[in-house]
Amino acid sequence: MAMNEKSTFDGLKAPQAQLTWVKAAPVSAFAENGSGCVLHEGEQIAVFNFTDTGRWFACQNLCPHKQQMGLWRGLLGDQGGEPKVACPFHKRTFSLETGRNLQGEDLCVKTYPVKVENGMVYVGIETSEGQ
Ligand code: FES
Numbered sequence: 266m267a268m269n270e271k272s273t274f275d276g277l278k279a280p281q282a283q284l285t286w287v288k289a290a291p292v293s294a295f296a297e298n299g300s301g302c303v304l305h306e307g308e309q310i311a312v313f314n315f316t317d318t319g320r321w322f323a324c325q326n327l328c329p330h331k332q333q334m335g336l337w338r339g340l341l342g343d344q345g346g347e348p349k350v351a352c353p354f355h356k357r358t359f360s361l362e363t364g365r366n367l368q369g370e371d372l373c374v375k376t377y378p379v380k381v382e383n384g385m386v387y388v389g390i391e392t393s394e395g396q
Pocket of ligand 1: 357
């Protein structure tokens with residue numbers, strides 16, 4: 266193609282991720298510093314009402330250590346100002362903000378944004394355009 270010809274190729278477009286807010290449960294279903302587990306399209310999501318921080322969090326319920334479902338029953342805490350959950354099985358701890366393992370292991374968990382509107386808790390699920 267000559268330099269002055271206009272290309273019609275606009276490159277490969279990466280699929281745009283969109284956030285879909287999925288209804289989890291009413292706020293009243295969660296105890297203070299309590300949690301619950303939501304099933305969305307076959308995926309279990311742990312939702313935390315971390316009242317001590319005034320914030321809500323969500324992450325995958327599956328602990329990557331021994332593939333146990335149970336992070337929703339984990340102990341909430343704080344490590345250097347970072348909110349965390351400790352798996353009830355072998356106490357691996359994960360940041361509720363980033364999902365990284367706070368013991369320095371490669372294991373990490375997926376986290377989700379959470380919002381509360383009109384007394385209802387919603388979890389943000391990323392979907393690709395066209396899903
Ligand atoms: S299964 Fe979670 S720490 Fe082992």
